[in-house]
Amino acid sequence: MDDNKVIRQLIRVNLELEGLEVVTAADGAECLDVVHQVRPDVVTLDVVMPRLDGLRTAARLRSDPRTRDLPLAIISACTQYEVASGLDVGVDAFLAKPFDPSELVRVVKELMESRGHVGRAGRAGHAGWAGG
Template identity: 60%
Template sequence: MAGVGEVLGKVLVVDDDEVIRQLIAVNLNLEGFEVVTATDGQDCLDRVLDVMPDVVTLDVMMPCLDGWTTAERLRTGEATRHIKVVLITARAQDDDKRRGWEIGVDAYLTKPFDPAELIQVVRDLAATPRG
């Protein structure tokens, strides 16, 4: 855990399911991350430049703009291509994972996920520069 007052990084948590969104946010916040949330891919893209997170956790199946498209736009945006992206989704087929890697996501976790694994993945990504 982070020391008192120490912030490990900023995370933008994107999921249309409020329970999942809050579960992720609370776990990361308790670990010492500054957390901002968004309700779908469009909300993420609308807020990302103001937030400038180190890591985005992104659900795949969302209304308005799905996680695939959101991740692609983050990867192709000049100001956002450096942001680490973690897909967190119930879509666990090899084709889904391959699509994520082709887009250039940094990690892929399937639901249900282990909160400790999520925290470790986000911690590792926030601590390493994108290269």
């Protein structure tokens, strides 16, 4: 998820080139709706977003029994405080912006493999982003 359309497209294209299905959202509130509809294998979140930021979105996903174990990755220009806050709410991985597309693919695939999601549905959920 990212509120920046260009970054959403960059993430989408790089993951689709790896054969993954990608669903995007522009902010945390939309992300929560999409996650419950699509049931993605992985969710990527930016920290700074309108309506509901990435850390609060991650906290809500972790507090919901349906999404408690969903792999979450923060993709953002994070401060040390945001990284610590992300770890506190249970974020699984962090990728700093600007990111290398091959690193994005590696992180998403590792998260899918770590949770036994590879091949299950063949899709990587990608929720919203904002220019964090």
